[in-house]
Amino acid sequence: MAVYTDINEIDLKAFLAQYDAGELLSYKGIAEGVENSNFLLHTSNAPLILTLYEKRVEKSDLPFFLGLMHHLSERGLNCPLPLPRKDGELLGELSGRPAALISFLEGMWLRKPEAQHCREVGAALARMHIAGEGFELTRPNALSLEGWQMLWAKSEARADEVEEGLEAEIGAELDVLATHWPKDLPAGVIHADLFPDNVFFLGDSLSGLIDFYFACNDILVYDLSICLNSWCFEKDGAYNITKGKAMIEGYQSVRPLSAAEIEALPILCRGSALRFFITRLYDWLTTPAGALVVKKDPLEYLKKLRFHRAVTNASEYGLIA
Numbered sequence: 004m005a006v007y008t009d010i011n012e013i014d015l016k017a018f019l020a021q022y023d024a025g026e027l028l029s030y031k032g033i034a035e036g037v038e039n040s041n042f043l044l045h046t047s048n049a050p051l052i053l054t055l056y057e058k059r060v061e062k063s064d065l066p067f068f069l070g071l072m073h074h075l076s077e078r079g080l081n082c083p084l085p086l087p088r089k090d091g092e093l094l095g096e097l098s099g100r101p102a103a104l105i106s107f108l109e110g111m112w113l114r115k116p117e118a119q120h121c122r123e124v125g126a127a128l129a130r131m132h133i134a135g136e137g138f139e140l141t142r143p144n145a146l147s148l149e150g151w152q153m154l155w156a157k158s159e160a161r162a163d164e165v166e167e168g169l170e171a172e173i174g175a176e177l178d179v180l181a182t183h184w185p186k187d188l189p190a191g192v193i194h195a196d197l198f199p200d201n202v203f204f205l206g207d208s209l210s211g212l213i214d215f216y217f218a219c220n221d222i223l224v225y226d227l228s229i230c231l232n233s234w235c236f237e238k239d240g241a242y243n244i245t246k247g248k249a250m251i252e253g254y255q256s257v258r259p260l261s262a263a264e265i266e267a268l269p270i271l272c273r274g275s276a277l278r279f280f281i282t283r284l285y286d287w288l289t290t291p292a293g294a295l296v297v298k299k300d301p302l303e304y305l306k307k308l309r310f311h312r313a314v315t316n317a318s319e320y321g322l323i324a
């Protein structure tokens with residue numbers, strides 16, 4: 004559940020008075036999500052999402068995230084649009100936390116995506132990469148090689164509590180990734196967390212992308228590797244090559260991949276599997292028992308990492324040369 008910070012009606016009304024958002028009719032906390040506190044507001048104008056940014060989001064990064072949503076939305080990508088206050092600022096404060104109002108996107112996320120949905124996600128991801136061109140702010144990826152090393156340093160001593168032998172296995176994996184991580188691939192703004200719960204569909208049509216709070220500048224095709232990891236494996240841990248093929252074809256229908264990007268896919272998939280393994284492991288070891296948030300299973304990503312380690316060629320993901 005993700006309402007870490009509670010709000011009261013008096014403060015909320017005072018907050019809303021800083022916007023042209025209409026009169027407050029009702030509000031309720033949204034249980035989904037793990038990072039921030041989200042509320043759905045009904046006003047005499049349009050419905051809105053109120054987000055209170057919690058501890059893992061750096062306040063100094065918020066102009067990047069909110070500015071990016073504005074930039075992408077202006078370029079025709081369907082994503083939430085931050086509402087400016089009457090003084091033009093996109094960011095305010097409520098209950099002692101940085102807070103923003105963003106437009107409500109219709110749709111819901113798919114619990115059981117099929118290959119056709121993966122194709123749409125691939126195409127939408129590529130459209131996002133193109134729409135991100137020209138965005139003037141930059142943000143390095145805090146969760147790339149260096150960030151993984153930092154989180155690992157805080158977790159490695161207890162890793163074997165989760166599975167015997169992990170300390171050695173992940174230490175070796177980080178060394179391989181540091182040595183072989185690609186350096187000269189096309190880069191730009193990436194979403195960096197485009198999991199199924201961050202993509203909305205209306206029926207079978209993709210209606211929008213949400214949750215840009217890990218967005219950053221990095222290798223574009225690394226973003227595709229994140230989507231292959233989060234959309235194209237089945238619950239039993241098996242890679243679904245039909246979904247992978249559809250996703251890559253969808254991506255390439257908008258932004259064809261270069262030979263160098265294709266060649267790098269297996270190592271990028273290893274990196275992105277490790278990224279979610281490490282953040283989940285850290286949360287697993289540090290979230291206090293009894294916290295309201297549902298902890299995500301790090302071992303799901305360990306399995307995926309092991310799968311990618313055995314991949315020798317991008318064709319094993321369904322890519323047809």
Ligand SMILES: Nc1ncnc2c1ncn2[C@@H]1O[C@H](COP(=O)(O)OP(=O)(O)OP(=O)(O)O)[C@@H](O)[C@H]1O
Pocket residue numbers: 005033035036037038039040041052083105106107108109200201213214215216
């Ligand atoms: N613009 C929006 N329109 C409609 N619903 C939204 C919007 N933004 C967020 N939500 C709702 O709030 C939920 C949580 O949002 P979000 O994924 O951004 O939270 P989070 O705490 O950053 O989560 P996580 O990083 O775990 O995905 C979404 O699943 C969705 O139900």
Ligand SMILES: N[C@@H](CCO)C(=O)O
Pocket residue numbers: 037196198279282283299
């Ligand atoms: N998508 C991430 C969590 C939040 O960003 C995960 O599944 O580990």
